[in-house]
Amino acid sequence: MPVQVYIDGQEGTTGLKILERFDGRSDIALLKIDPEKRKDNAERKRLIHQSDITFLCLPDAAAVEAVALAEGSNTRIIDASTAHRTNPDWAYGFPELSPAHRERIRTSQRVAVPGCYASGFISLVYPLVQAGILPADYPVTAYALSGYSGGGKKAIAQYTDPNRDNCFDAPRLYALGQTHKHMPEMQKISGLAYPPMFNPIICDFFNGMIVCVPILTRLLPKAVTPEQVHAAFAAHYANQRFVHVTALQGSDVLPDGFMSANPLAGSNDLEVFVCGNHDRILLCARLDNLGKGASGAAVQCMNLMIGAPEDTGLTSVYEKE
Numbered sequence: 456m457p458v459q460v461y462i463d464g465q466e467g468t469t470g471l472k473i474l475e476r477f478d479g480r481s482d483i484a485l486l487k488i489d490p491e492k493r494k495d496n497a498e499r500k501r502l503i504h505q506s507d508i509t510f511l512c513l514p515d516a517a518a519v520e521a522v523a524l525a526e527g528s529n530t531r532i533i534d535a536s537t538a539h540r541t542n543p544d545w546a547y548g549f550p551e552l553s554p555a556h557r558e559r560i561r562t563s564q565r566v567a568v569p570g571c572y573a574s575g576f577i578s579l580v581y582p583l584v585q586a587g588i589l590p591a592d593y594p595v596t597a598y599a600l601s602g603y604s605g606g607g608k609k610a611i612a613q614y615t616d617p618n619r620d621n622c623f624d625a626p627r628l629y630a631l632g633q634t635h636k637h638m639p640e641m642q643k644i645s646g647l648a649y650p651p652m653f654n655p656i657i658c659d660f661f662n663g664m665i666v667c668v669p670i671l672t673r674l675l676p677k678a679v680t681p682e683q684v685h686a687a688f689a690a691h692y693a694n695q696r697f698v699h700v701t702a703l704q705g706s707d708v709l710p711d712g713f714m715s716a717n718p719l720a721g722s723n724d725l726e727v728f729v730c731g732n733h734d735r736i737l738l739c740a741r742l743d744n745l746g747k748g749a750s751g752a753a754v755q756c757m758n759l760m761i762g763a764p765e766d767t768g769l770t771s772v773y774e775k776e
């Protein structure tokens with residue numbers, strides 16, 4: 456019997472990407488809303504109640520509303536929005552963080568999909584806090600590059616407008632007031648005592664992302680080398696299908712010295728890089744903001760929840776091990 460799945464927000468950037476990942480699956484039966492009725496609450500409620508799994512690919516306020524509409528049903532919800540990521544009643548949808556995270560996702564009625572920047576950040580900081588390398592009160596800073604699809608339909612329309620202003624040609628800093636919406640989950644899930652300083656940059660390419668976290672080793676209570684940090688990541692992510700700890704990098708990061716933000720586009724991969732030197736270690740996470748940063752992670756969570764192989768419908772640029 457196929458699992459009945461409804462996507463609330465099926466016409467949006469994330470909703471459409473989830474649909475793409477369902478191509479060819481016979482274990483799923485999709486419940487589709489008439490596009491004319493996509494904001495009709497009675498129709499949304501009917502489909503949410505009819506489904507076994509509902510994905511929410513909506514702005515935060517509409518996601519909260521959808522959860523209220525689901526009341527009284529047994530529907531399991533996977534929310535791609537920011538609304539429930541720090542809510543203790545919801546599982547945080549990042550199975551590679553620990554066996555406990557994977558198990559909670561598998562058994563939960565409510566799963567929040569991590570934010571794209573947060574996925575990169577947490578993949579770097581959580582293992583080091585757990586390993587006792589990074590103290591909870593370390594003054595963590597992060598900067599990140601994102602393709603414009605991370606801004607949803609509105610940003611895509613701005614960037615693809617043939618008459619756009621030339622300010623869109625250049626990378627643009629934003630969230631300069633240090634209030635980016637991913638900061639609460641970055642802090643809480645990583646186990647940090649304070650919010651990080653976080654500076655995102657939106658760029659003129661469709662999808663792809665790098666999140667960077669610099670570590671000044673002289674600020675750490677215990678001496679640590681890049682080799683030890685690399686070993687901690689390798690142990691933490693051993694045998695994960697989608698999280699890859701790349702070889703320890705020297706000061707020249709990649710063969711030509713550049714790290715591009717888009718080679719994982721379309722995949723559900725996340726790569727961890729340990730760069731820099733003994734004084735200044737630079738951690739980088741590279742992912743597709745629409746893949747492991749959104750729809751890929753959402754589908755991975757669903758696979759766990761319905762007992763399907765975790766990688767069904769998901770691609771990796773790495774050979775299957």
Ligand SMILES: NC(=O)C1=CN([C@@H]2O[C@H](COP(=O)(O)OP(=O)(O)OC[C@H]3O[C@@H](n4cnc5c(N)ncnc54)[C@H](OP(=O)(O)O)[C@@H]3O)[C@@H](O)[C@H]2O)C=CC1
Pocket residue numbers: 463464465466467468469470493494495511512513514515517535536537569570571604605606607608609744745748749750
């Ligand atoms: N893009 C990304 O990289 C990521 C996005 N997310 C999150 O996923 C969610 C969706 O984002 P994204 O796909 O980018 O957004 P989009 O703006 O591309 O799509 C949102 C969709 O929701 C629909 N919608 C809005 N209000 C309602 C409502 N009340 N009832 C039903 N449908 C409604 C919109 O309809 P209409 O067509 O009328 O606009 C639109 O189709 C957001 O919370 C976002 O923060 C998460 C991770 C990454």
Ligand SMILES: CC(=O)N[C@@H](CCC(=O)OP(=O)(O)O)C(=O)O
Pocket residue numbers: 535536537569570571572601602603604605606607610636637655657748749
């Ligand atoms: C480039 C860009 O605008 N990115 C979005 C984040 C995309 C994302 O992952 O956001 P949620 O998962 O929290 O919806 C932003 O900074 O608001």
